[in-house]
Amino acid sequence: xxxxxxxxxxxxxxxxxxxxxxxxxxxxxxxxxxxxxxxxxxxxxxxxxxxxxxxxxxxxxxxxxxxxxxxxxxxxxxxxxxxxxxxxxxxxxxxxxxxxxxxxxxxxxxxxxxxxxxxxxxxxxxxxxxxxxxxxxxxxxxxxxxxxxxxxxxxxxxxxxxxxxxxxxxxxxxxxxxxxxxxxxxxxxxxxxxxxxxxxxxxxxxxxxxxxxxxxxxxxxxxxxxxxxxxxxxxxxxxxxxxxxx
Amino acid sequence: xxxxxxxxxxxxxxxxxxxxxxxxxxxxxxxxxxxxxxxxxxxxxxxxxxxxxxxxxxxxxxxxxxxxxxxxxxxxxxxxxxxxxxxxxxxxxxxxxxxxxxxxxxxxxxxxxxxxxxxxxxxxxxxxxxxxxxxxxxxxxxxxxxxxxxxxxxxxxxxxxxxxxxxxxxxxxxxxxxxxxxxxxxxxxxxxxxxxxxxxxxxxxxxxxxxxxxxxxxxxxxxxxxxxxxxxxxxxxxxxxxxxxxxxxxxxxxxxxxxxxxxxxxxxxxxxxxxxxxxxxxxxxxxxxxxxxxxxxxxxxxxxxxxxxxxxxxxxxxxxxxxxxxxxxxxxxxxxxxxxxxxxxxxxxxxxxxxxxxxxxxxxxxxxxxxxxxxxxxxxxxxxxxxxxxxxxxxxxxxxxxxxxxxxxxxxx
Numbered sequence: 001x002x003x004x005x006x007x008x009x010x011x012x013x014x015x016x017x018x019x020x021x022x023x024x025x026x027x028x029x030x031x032x033x034x035x036x037x038x039x040x041x042x043x044x045x046x047x048x049x050x051x052x053x054x055x056x057x058x059x060x061x062x063x064x065x066x067x068x069x070x071x072x073x074x075x076x077x078x079x080x081x082x083x084x085x086x087x088x089x090x091x092x093x094x095x096x097x098x099x100x101x102x103x104x105x106x107x108x109x110x111x112x113x114x115x116x117x118x119x120x121x122x123x124x125x126x127x128x129x130x131x132x133x134x135x136x137x138x139x140x141x142x143x144x145x146x147x148x149x150x151x152x153x154x155x156x157x158x159x160x161x162x163x164x165x166x167x168x169x170x171x172x173x174x175x176x177x178x179x180x181x182x183x184x185x186x187x188x189x190x191x192x193x194x195x196x197x198x199x200x201x202x203x204x205x206x207x208x209x210x211x212x213x214x215x216x217x218x219x220x221x222x223x224x225x226x227x228x229x230x231x232x233x234x235x236x237x238x239x240x241x242x243x244x245x246x
Numbered sequence: 247x248x249x250x251x252x253x254x255x256x257x258x259x260x261x262x263x264x265x266x267x268x269x270x271x272x273x274x275x276x277x278x279x280x281x282x283x284x285x286x287x288x289x290x291x292x293x294x295x296x297x298x299x300x301x302x303x304x305x306x307x308x309x310x311x312x313x314x315x316x317x318x319x320x321x322x323x324x325x326x327x328x329x330x331x332x333x334x335x336x337x338x339x340x341x342x343x344x345x346x347x348x349x350x351x352x353x354x355x356x357x358x359x360x361x362x363x364x365x366x367x368x369x370x371x372x373x374x375x376x377x378x379x380x381x382x383x384x385x386x387x388x389x390x391x392x393x394x395x396x397x398x399x400x401x402x403x404x405x406x407x408x409x410x411x412x413x414x415x416x417x418x419x420x421x422x423x424x425x426x427x428x429x430x431x432x433x434x435x436x437x438x439x440x441x442x443x444x445x446x447x448x449x450x451x452x453x454x455x456x457x458x459x460x461x462x463x464x465x466x467x468x469x470x471x472x473x474x475x476x477x478x479x480x481x482x483x484x485x486x487x488x489x490x491x492x493x494x495x496x497x498x499x500x501x502x503x504x505x506x507x508x509x510x511x512x513x514x515x516x517x518x519x520x521x522x523x524x525x526x527x528x529x530x531x532x533x534x535x536x537x538x539x540x541x542x543x544x545x546x547x548x549x550x551x552x553x554x555x556x557x558x559x560x561x562x563x564x565x566x567x568x569x570x571x572x573x574x575x576x577x578x579x580x581x582x583x584x585x586x587x588x589x590x591x592x593x594x595x596x597x598x599x600x601x602x603x604x605x606x607x608x609x610x611x612x613x614x615x616x617x618x619x620x621x622x623x624x625x626x627x628x629x630x631x632x633x634x635x636x637x638x639x640x641x642x643x644x645x646x647x648x649x650x651x652x653x654x655x656x657x658x659x
Contacts (some may be wrong), residue, residue: 076506
């Protein structure tokens with residue numbers, strides 16, 4: 001297991017409030033990692049830093065075999081380098097069909113002229129078909145994404161994440177608004193993705209994390225409080241105090 | 247599933263081109279030059295100009311309705327296109343007149359003398375006789391034609407690059423584009439700007455070397471050219487906003503940062519759309535001003551671009567034919583009202599003169615359309631094709647039945 005992403009000594013503050021405080025984090029490929037933490041622990045900011053939305057005040061973020069620094073790259077460059085993100089609130093393009101949403105996410109060249117001259121391929125259509133099958137939206141392909149239910153939008157966004165074929169998947173609360181059966185399915189999908197890639201899951205639901213059966217990182221006040229198996233971290237007295245005890 | 251082609255997916259192209267062809271045919275058989283003369287030459291010019299405005303409105307719809315960039319400066323590109331072709335028209339025509347008058351002289355004039363005489367003729371009104379640097383290519387038709395594309399294109403590219411790179415969006419971008427068109431028009435108002443200050447360029451309706459051709463024929467030729475340009479522009483933009491490009495730019499309109507996280511460089515896309523529409527606006531302007539006969543810096547005042555946005559809003563954003571219809575409808579109505587064609591309404595204590603009140607009526611209609619019928623005129627077509635809006639909920643598509651389920655403990659297929 002080679003290290004795919006390494007953050008070291010990262011700090012960021014908003015108007016004096018330290019959202020991330022000297023955070024160090026590492027994930028290999030393949031690996032599945034869950035991140036838990038109370039509200040305001042910096043989970044979303046953590047993802048914002050990796051995806052280039054937020055620039056840290058100090059620290060390093062190194063990615064890939066060539067050890068490139070993500071801090072100098074734009075959001076789109078980071079995404080093209082293989083970092084995919086699923087947002088907490090499902091953000092799909094509601095005015096467009098499910099198929100269009102998936103097609104847009106599909107791994108292809110991203111330049112304006114590439115896209116302008118893009119021609120639909122059978123391979124692309126097959127890939128969309130496979131993805132739709134995986135996320136259970138085959139029949140919804142021609143429908144406008146805005147018509148989907150909350151759970152289906154979650155699925156669609158997961159599908160868009162998979163369509164990008166990223167190496168590092170950042171998944172923010174994937175199971176919110178899903179039925180127990182769907183949660184089961186999500187767990188399977190994430191586990192399967194983690195056989196080849198690095199997957200970081202932020203989740204509140206302990207049951208869900210237990211099913212993921214992976215290493216857990218506990219974030220608190222912008223830094224790592226504990227790391228290890230779920231049983232290990234849940235027995236940590238500090239963790240119990242700040243998070244589980246509430 | 248049958249494979250869909252570009253044309254079957256974009257039925258509006260067929261209908262738009264058909265309607266345009268029918269319209270051109272009707273005007274042709276009714277014009278003075280090629281038909282029975284029911285339509286006067288000046289009205290043919292008005293219609294030809296309207297086609298150019300429709301073209302720039304389509305461009306505006308792509309940049310605003312599809313990409314979500316409310317540019318309030320696109321008429322600057324339109325005006326620049328007009329100036330570029332106007333420079334050649336003025337130069338070439340003055341050259342002929344000057345050569346004619348100097349021929350009577352005892353000694354044949356040298357090329358320098360002719361050149362200086364043209365300068366005196368053109369720039370006499372602003373108290374100068376030297377050609378400014380920007381007129382370097384004015385003697386060449388092809389060079390000026392290239393500049394019709396290059397000048398608006400480069401301005402849009404540079405302005406867009408600076409604005410989008412700094413991630414200026416929303417109302418701030420609109421203000422910036424207003425500032426651009428205002429600055430440009432104020433600059434051109436100066437006598438030493440090199441484009442004859444507030445006099446602008448005039449006599450553009452007289453094509454050099456075609457003095458023998460009556461205006462009725464010139465006007466119908468420009469009308470046809472404008473129609474061809476509009477048709478080509480429509481197909482071009484319909485192509486741009488269809489398929490994956492359309493998907494991405496509508497995505498940028500609806501959620502810019504999401505598109506970014508999918509790996510698309512949003513700024514490049516905005517720059518592409520902004521520049522392409524700027525170029526088309528320049529071409530539309532180059533066809534418009536020879537029909538109008540005169541261009542001055544007032545044409546690129548900020549209000550012109552605001553009118554453009556009003557046309558598109560009334561016509562219906564986000565569909566090309568809506569923008570085209572809005573531009574045609576409002577601009578024709580505007581010339582009818584302001585031209586005194588509508589009888590004033592005596593209220594006893596006050597008489598409503600439409601020349602004064604037209605702007606109020608336009609403003610009220612704009613507010614009304616925005617509030618009550620955001621789809622605009624184009625929305626009327628939904629009544630025919632019964633294209634439904636996104637319903638709140640159709641049938642049962644909750645996560646229980648709609649999404650695929652797996653039974654706990656059962657192996658994934």
